[in-house]
Amino acid sequence: MMLTKETIYSKDASGKKLKVERVFDAPVEQVWKAWTQSDLLDQWWAPKPWKANTKSMDFREGGRWLYYMEGPDGSRHHCILNYKTIDTNKSFRGVDGFTDENGNLNTDMPSMDWTCVFIPVGNTTRIEMEITFASEADLEKIVEMGFKEGFAAAHTNLDELLANQ
Template identity: 30%
Template structure:
C-alpha cells in the first residue's frame, strides 16, 4: 500500500535552465573534454582538478574542487548515460563501474542541451534521494553555485575556436 505521506519525487528535484549564447557544439565540447571542463566547472575563484573522466555509461567522473581559503569538495561519481550533443546523466551515488560510493551528498544530474535560436537551451535536473537532502543542497546555494558555473560555461564555450 503506498505511503500517502511520502513526498512526490518532484519535491526531491532542483532544476535550473538557461538559454546560453554559445552554440550547442561548443557547449558540448566544453563539457566533454576534461581539460576544458576544469576551466568552468565550479564558481571562481574555486578551482577544479579532474581526477577521473571516462565519459561512457559506468565510466568514472571524479572532480576535486578547492577554494582560495583551503576549503575542498571531493566528488567521485559515475556517468550513467551519454547521448552525444544532447544529454549527460551522472551520479555521485555510484563510482566507476557502478560501484556504490560514499558521497557527501547523494544526487543524480540529468543535463540536457538543445538548440534554441542561435544558442543552446541548457537544463540541469538534479535529483536527490529525499526532500531533506534536496533542501540541504538548495540551502547550500544550489541556484547561485550552479547558475554561476553555467554562466562560466557559456562564457568559456563562446570563446572556443
Template identity: 35%
Template sequence: MPVTDVQTDTENRTLTITADFAAPVERVWQIYADPRQLERIWGPPEYPATFVAHDFTPGGRSSYYMTSPDGERFGGWWQFTTIDPTSSFTFDDGFADADLNPAENMPVSTNRYSFSATAGGTRAVYSTTFATADDLQKVLDMGVIEGSTGAINQIDALISG
C-alpha cells in the first residue's frame, strides 16, 4: 500500500499523509493534472468521483461530486493557488451543495500536495490545514483518514495499468 504515514496535529490543525509510489514523479503528477485520471483515484473506492470542471492553473477551479453506492451525490470544489509543475500544488478544498456551489457551514481546508523523486519512484506528501481544530475534528469524524487513505491507495493500480 502506498500510504506509509498519517499524522494529525490538533494544535496546528493539520492532517498530513505520506505515500510512496513505484513510478516517476511525472507519472504521479499527471494523475492530478488530468481530470479523467483524477476521477479514478479521488475519493474512497466505493464513492467514485466525477470532475465536471478541472482548471489546473493558478487561480483555476475544479468542481466534482462523489457518488455513494446508493446513488447519493456529495459535491466538492478546489481553488488552486499555486502550481509548480511536477513538484507541488496548493489549493483550497471545500464541500459543495447539489449545484456544486460552496456549502455554507462546512470546513474549507488549505492544501499542499508535494512530490519528490526517491530511489524507488515518488514520495508524495499531502498536507491539509484547517481554520480551526473543530473543523479538523469534523472531517476526522466524517472519516477523512479512511477515505483519503483508500483514495491514495488506488494510485498504484492506475500507474501500473
C-alpha cells in the first residue's frame, strides 16, 4: 500500500488549536523513538538546511528537552519542551516555547501546548497532534513564521530517517 506522505493541518472552531495529522511508514515503536530520543530528533526535527541540536534532554514527566535550530548562516533559535504526561508508545503532552540560549522562556513569543498521539495502523503509525495556543493571534503568529511548511519539511526528513533505519 502506497502512503500519502502529507502533513494535514486543520484549525478548530475556537481558533486556538491547530490539529496536525501524519502517517509514517514504520511501526509505532520506531516512530516513538524518533520523537523521544535526542540523537534521532536531531536528525529530523529541523527543516533542511536548518539543523536541530539538543543541549539536554530528560524525557520523563516533569523533564525537558532544551534544543536549538541552527540556520545555514549560523543563526540559532533556542527552544524548550517541558514534558507533562507520557504514556510510552501511545502519547505524550508537553509545552513548547522559544527561549534564550540559557533556556529562559521568551514570553514575547507564543508557547504551544502539544498533545501527540501515536496510533498503530498495520505496520504504519498515524500521529495525531493537537497544538493549543493561548489565543488565535498566537496561532496565527506561529503560522506566519512558516510553521506549517517547516513542520511538513521536518516530517519528510523523518520519512527519510525511518526508511534508512
